[in-house]
Amino acid sequence: MNGERNARFAAQAPHWPRRAQPPAGAPNVLVILFDDVGFSDFGCYGSTISTPNIDRLAASGLRFSGFHTTAMCSTTRAALLTGRNHHSVGVGCLANFDSGFPGYRGKICREAGTLAEMLRPHGYSTYMVGKWHVVPVDETGPRGPVDGWPLGRGFDRFYGFMDAETDQYAPELVLDNTPIPSPGSYESGYHLTADLADQAIRYLADHVAAEPDAPFLMWLAPGACHAPHQAPRNLIMHYDRHFEHGWDEERDARLARQKTMGLVPDNAAVPPLNDFVQPWAAHGEDERRLFRRLQGAYAAMLDHADHHIGRVLDFLQTADLAENTLVIVMSDNGASQEGLAQGFVNAMGPYNMRPELMAEKIERIDDIGGPDTHSNFPFGWAMNANTPLKRYKQNTHGGGIRDPLVMSWPKGIAARGEIRHQFAHAVDLVPTLLDLIGVTAPDVINGVAQMPLEGESFAKAIAAPDAPSRSSPQYFEMFGHRGIVHEGWKAVAFHPPGTAFESDRWELYHLDEDFSEIHDLSDEMPEKLDELVSLWWDEAEKHQVLPLDDRFGPRFAENAARRLGDRRVFTFHKGMGHLPTDVTPDLRSRSYRIDAHVSLKGGDEGVLVAHGDATCGYSFYLKDSALHHDINVGQHQIVSAQLNDLAAGAHVLSYRAIRQESGPMQGVLLVDDKEVARADIVFGFVNFISWSGLDIGHDRSSPVSLYPAPFRFTGELAKIVVTIEDDQTDHAEGAAQVVLARE
Known part of the structure; x- marks a missing residue:
């Protein structure tokens, strides 16, 4: 009987399901997405900042002069990943908040598949390295959910950070779906950009070892050049005198080089100085020295990133992958205005209403770019980075939304060093890549019916310099700033926050004749303006832009x-x-209590709980036989109490923050509920505690207070209990005033 069964099954033919096969000749795709880098900052776009590796890609391929983004990072990433408009997929603004409307959930909806989800069924391996920031940040904790993390959106591997920014020496890192400690420190020579390049090379080397003939998609998104501007000191000093002539001369020089390159038309001009920007000569020598150093840190960060991108490109050559790899280099928006008029050495103090006076900035000038700084450059250098365009990131004028785009594919792009002037938008990237690869967007992904792609392929423009630009209009909206581009014309409105949208003044530009948006034709051509404004409202309703919301801090x-x-x-x-x-726990502008349940044996020291890093945060710790609590907002405010007579055994060590209606907050230390010290806390957390998270029993790698990290607690720590009170004051307006840089 058993023999008959075996014979019956043995007669069946074995079967192996066919593995997904890519189209013949399908290229590898490497997307390199910079952060907050302006239109003119690459060498091949007019800058003298050293970017030889990006420049060699441009020389072997194409540059676009008319590529546009969405004015912010989360939003551009959502459009780039999905091929749909950012409001359409639910990321109308930052991933850091959910406004409760379909266009503003802070998370890419399931109906909008990502490029990784589209390519994986066609045999592509998919790797994400660097900044994600398209999932609500309150979903990045230990309980997730992780369905919006890179591995939940089609990527096979992920190594990077989830929020808008991170410290470059002590980053908040995730490997796949698990947070990991920082691999090094400033003292050890660690820098995140180098680490991301290492990991990108690791993934590519593993890919070649496992299946060299399979294509890959790698999305490499370094933190450069988002604040904090942190880079090796020798490189910062290399650029210290590089920009001593100031932003006025530098803008003119960049425009001249852009004209020579053919990037901008001969009639292009630099606009008048942006609001609140003074001529370079109007600043004193100390200010100019500070501003040069802050610009030097930005330039060094970009130079440093280019160097490590070069290592990844060199690996492609070494592994014989370069010929059939389509490499794309771009920025997610224009250069940032968040350094305000004078820039910051450590912006975290001003974000919490602790002024950073010019004298303090000058005193700390040699710290710029180091581990205890959160540096950002002033308006003037951000304006220069966006040469020859108006305004900045967050705005819908050219400085916020017209960005560099470099493409190189030796096997598939015949052009060498050419420029394309067609209008294109972030939403067009996915349709273009699908077109070049030879696949179509799926109707269903993981059982979810997909919305149509909203971008248009610009593959024809890659092949032919005279190919037409896309035919459909492209709207823009960010914090109430609005714009629309259609058939070479642009209508745009700058929106002062807190004012009525109906009061905004719309401007009209003929982009085909006015690259820099200087000649406002709204009074001369009111019918054309009305046509475009009406079209904007139609597009806004179609793509879930409404209701408009200009609030930032709230x-x-x-x-x-x-x-x-x-x-x-x-x-x-x-x-x-x-x-x-x-x-x-949200400890901003409120009373709260921290209780550490410990068992001491005598002579114990170390961190009980720490949230933040050297630039901002709080730490509760034992050191030198004393109990300490430090609120660090760019200034250490430490309450201490000696514990020499404390017996060994179980204790509850506590810190109370007591907010008062008038006067400074009170910081109180308690041992077994008995007060042992009290002090005034002048500067508390008003808007922001830190980009770095919280640990108990140690402080990770960038110490909040005056001890060497990780300063592990040597006693027994059973638990930390944080209790917050309901007396929180409104900190939202302050956040709006300082233009908090969480994007």
């Missing part, structure tokens, strides 16, 4: 309150891992 406050709900007690037990900052 949306962050709402998100924090919604996440918190009725919860007032947070318990962190021994063995807990790292908590990202957006899932930690």
Whole structure:
């Protein structure tokens, strides 16, 4: 009987399901997405900042002069990844908040598949390295959900950070779906950009070892050049005198080089100085020296990133992958205005209403770019970075949305060093790549019916310099700033926050004749303006842009309150891992209490709980037989109490922050509920605690207070209990005033 069964099954033919096969000759795709880099900052776009590796890609391929983004990072990434407009997919603004409307959820909807999800069924391996920032940051904690993380959106591997920015020496890192410690420190020579390049090379080398003939998609998104501007000191000093002539002369020189290159028309001119920017000569010598150094840190960060991108490109050559790899280099928006008029050495103090006076900036000038700085350059250098365009990131004038785009594919792009002037937009990248690869967007992904792609392929423009630009209009909106481009014309409105949208003045430019948006034709051609403004409203309704919302700080406050709900007690037990900052207790502008349940044996020291890093945060710790609590907002405010007579055994060590209606906050230390020290805390957390998260029993790699990290607690820590009170004051307006750089 058993023999008959075996014979019956043996007669069947074995079968192996056919593995997904890419189209013949399908290229590898390497997308390199910079952060906050202006239109003119690459060498091949007119700058004297050293970017030889990006420049060699341009020489072997194409540059676009008419590529546009969305004015912010989360939003551009959503459009680039999906081929749909950012409001359409639910990322109308930053991933850091959810406004409760379909266009503003802060998370890419399932109906909008990502490029990785589209290519993986065609045999592509997919790798994500660097900044993600298209999932609500309150979903980046230990309970997720992780469905919006890179591995949940089609990538096979992920190594990078989830939020808008991170410290380059002590980054908040995730490997696949798990937070990991920082691999090094400033003292050890670690820098995140180098680490990301190492990991990109690792993924590519593993790919070649496993299946060299399979194509790959790699999305490499370094933190450069988003603040904090951190780079090796020798490189910062290399650029210290490089820009001593100032931003006025530098803008003129960049425009002249752009004209020589053929990037901009001969009639292009630099616009008048942006609002609140003074001529270089109007600043004193100390100011000019500071501004040069801050620009030097930015330039060094870009130079440094280019060097490590070169290592990745060199590996492609070594592994015989370069010929059939389509490499794309771009920025997510224009250069940032968040350094304000004078720039910052450590912006975290001003974000919490602690002024950073010019004298302090000058005193700390040699710290710029180092581990205890959160540096950002002033308006003038951001304006220069966007040469020859108006305004900045966040704005819908050219400085916010017209960005560099370099493409090189030796096997597939015949052009060598050519320029394309057609209008294109971030939303057009996915249709273009699908076109070049030879696949179509799926109707269904993981059982979810997909919305149509909203971008248009510009593959024909890659092949032919005289190919037409896309035919459909492209709208823009960010924080109430609005714009629309159609058939060579642009209508744009700058929106002062807090004012009525109906009061905004729309401007009209003929982009085909006016690259820099200087000649406003709204009074001369009111019918054309009305046509475009009406078209904007149609597009806005179609793509979930409405209702308009110009609030900045209040949306962050709402998100924090919604996440918190009725919860007032947070318990962190021994063995807990790292908590990202957006899932930690909200201690801003309120009273609270921290209780550390410990067992001491005598002579114990170390961190009980720490949230933040050397630029900003708080730490509760034992050192030199004393209990300390430090609120660091660019200034250490330490309350201390000696514990020489404290007996060994179990104790509760506590810190209370007591907010008062008038006068400074009170910081109180307690041992077993008995007060042992009290001090005034002049500067508390008003808007932001830190980009770095929270740990118990140690401080990760960038110490909040005056001790060497990780300064592990040598006693027994059972748990930390944080209790917050309901007396929080409104910090939202302050956040709006300082233009908090969480994007």
